[in-house]
Amino acid sequence: MSTEILESYTQREYEWGFVSDIEEDALPPGLNEEVIKAISKKKEEPEWMCEWRLNAYKKWQELQEPTWHNVHYPKVDFQDIVYYSAPKQKPKLNSLDEADPELVRTFEKLGIPIEEQKALAGVAVDAVFDSVSVATTFKEKLHEVGVIFCPISEAIRDYPELVKKYIGSVVPVTDNFYASLNSAVFTDGTFVYIPKGVRCPMELSTYFRINAAKTGQFERTLIVADEDSYVSYLEGCTAPMRDENQLHAAVVELVAMKGATIKYSTVQNWYPGDKDGKGGIYNFVTKRGKCDDNAKITWTQVETGSAITWKYPSVILKGDNSIGEFYSVALTSGKQQADTGTKMIHIGKNTRSTIVSKGISAINGQNTYRGQVKVNAGADNARNYSQCDSMLMGDRCGAHTFPYIDVKNKSATVEHEASTSKIGEDQIFYFRQRGISAEDAVNMIVSGFCKEVFKELPMEFAVEAQKLLAVSLEGSVG
C-alpha cells in the first residue's frame, strides 16, 4: 500500500499544487449560458469544448429530474448551487488536536498513517516525502510506455483530438438529467489513455486526490484503452470525506477497444450525514463502458458512504465475444438510501455478463438493487448470470430488488438468482460461544457475505474495504 499512497500523494502535489494560488475566485450561484462560458474560459478550453458544454446545457433544460428511483430527498435547487469555485480552502488547522475527534477516531480505526490523517483533516502536512523526485519517477514510468494520466482539463488542452473523439461517446450529453448537467458544468476529473498493446505498469489511482476534499461536485472521468491494452483504475478513498457539496453528479466513461481490458474499482465512503441523515452527500453518478470485440470491462464497487446513492455502472457489449462484469457491495446504515445496480446491454454475438450484487442494510438503511439485462436481437449466444443477495440487520431497514430482463434473442441464456438473509441471533451466539465478540462476529459474517466481491478488488483495496465496512457497521449491533 505504502508506495501506492506515496505515488498518489505525489501525484496530487503534481495535479493540485498550483491550483489554489491562481484560482481563488468563485462564480455566483446559479446556472445560465454565461456561467458555462465563464467556466470554459477559466479552464482555458478550446472553442469546441465550450460549444459542447452549451449544447449539453440546452439538452439539460429539456430534461426532467428523474423520480423513478426508490430514494427520497428534498428537492435540489439547481439555481442555488455554485458551479465554479476554486477548491474550497478548508480552514487550516495547526494540529490534529483541533480536528473533529470523531473523524480522528475513525482514521485510527482504519489505520491511516498520521501524516495522511493530517492531510485528510485539513492540517498542514509536513513535507515528508521528496515529492518532486517521486512524482517524476512516477510520471516517467508511465511516459515510457505512452500512458497518459492527467486531469481532464489538462487533457482537453494537451490532447484535444483524443478527448474530442471520445468524450460523450459512451454517455451522450442527452443521456440523463444528471449526465447532461455534468456535461455542461464539469470542472475537474481524470483522463487516461493506454496505447495499443500496452499493459499499464501500475494501478492508476486517484486515492489521495479525492481524499483532499477538493472533489468537484461534477467530476468527469474518461478512460480510453486502445486495442489489446490493459488498465486497472482505482477510484475513491477509504477515509470518510466531509464535503460541503451536497450534490455530486459525476460521469465516468470507459472505452475498451478490441481486446482491451479495463478494471475499474471504486471504494466510496462519502459523508453519509448524521444519525438523522442531515448533511450527507447526494451521489448521482452515471458510469458506463463500451466494449469492442473481445474487450472486457469489470466494475467493482464498495459503497458505504453518501446519504443518497443513485448509480448504475453499465457495460455496452457492442463487440462480439466481449465481457461485462459488475461486482458490488452497497451498505446502507443509519438513514442512508441507495438505489444502485447495473445495466448490461448485449449487442454483439457470444457476449457474456456477470452481475454479483451484495446489499447490506442496517438500522434504517434502505437498499435497492435495480439491474437491467438487455439482449438485442443480434446478440446470438449471449449469456448473463446475475446474483443478487441482500442482508438485513435489524427490523427497520429494507432491501428491494428490481431486476429487469429484456431478451430479444432466443439463443440467449439469462440466469437470475436472488436471496435475502438476516444475520441471525443464533449465528452471533455461535461466534460468541467460541470466544468471538458480537461486533467481530458481525464483521466476519458481513465480510463473508461480501467475499465474492472483495476478491475482485486489488489486494490492498480489499483489506481497506473490509476495514471500512467494519467502521461503517459500528453501532449497528444491538
Next chain:
Amino acid sequence: MLEIKNLHAKIEDKPILKGINLTVKPGEIHAIMGPNGSGKSTLSQVIAGRDSYEVTEGDILFNGESILEMEPEERAWVGLFMAFQYPVEIPGVSNAYFLRTALNAKRKNLGLPELDAMEFMKYIKEKMTSIGLDPSMLSRAVNEGFSGGEKKRNEIFQMAVLEPKIGILDETDSGLDIDALKIVSEGVNMLKNSERSFVLVTHYQRILNYITPDYVHVLMNGKIVKSGGKELALQLEQEGYAPIEKALMATV
C-alpha cells in the same frame, strides 16, 4: 468446577428450567438424558450464556464464581465450551479463519501471544488428524454444506483446538454413523483428563459404550428427577421414561 444451584430459567415468559441442581467436579463425565422438550438444550445454552433465556432464580458457579453476569465470550475465554445440537452455517467465513479468530481471542484474553497463520496451521494439524477431519474442511465455510455428521465432528474438532476446561456436548452423538461415533468418542476420550470435565446430553446409551460416564441424570420437565451411575442409562434404554414418570406421579 461447575456448580448449578436451583437454576430456574424462562423464555418469553415460559418457564423451562424449574430448579436444576448439578455439580460437576474436575475430570468427571456426566450424562444428561431426558425426553424431547424436557430442557436439555435450554440448560446447555443457559450455561453458555445465551441471552434469549432469562435466569429467574438460582446460580451457576464456574470454579467457585458466579458466571451469570458474564458475556458468552467471557465464559468461553475462561474455558467453557458448548457443542451445538444444531451447529449454524456461516457462509463465506472459512473454518480456519473462524477458528484462528476464536483461538486468538481466547489467547489474547489469557495474556498469551496470538498465533499467526503459520503457527496456527502447525498447531491444528495434529488436532485434525486425531479427529479424522479432512484438511480440505479447513478452507470450506464454517458448516456450510456439511453433512449432519460432519457438522458434529467439526464441533469436536473446534473443542480440541480450543482446549476448554469443560465441554458441554448437546447431542453430539445424534446423527452419527458408527465410525463417526467412534471418532467423536475417541476425541472426547483423548481430551479427557483429570482436570477436564464433560457434560454429555444424549438420547442414546450407545455413546456411553465408548465414553464411560461417572453419573447419569434424567431431566424431565425442567428438573433432574433421577441420578445414578452408568447402569441408569441401560435401564432407560430398556424401559423408557414411563416408569420414572409413573413413580413421580405417585409421589405427587
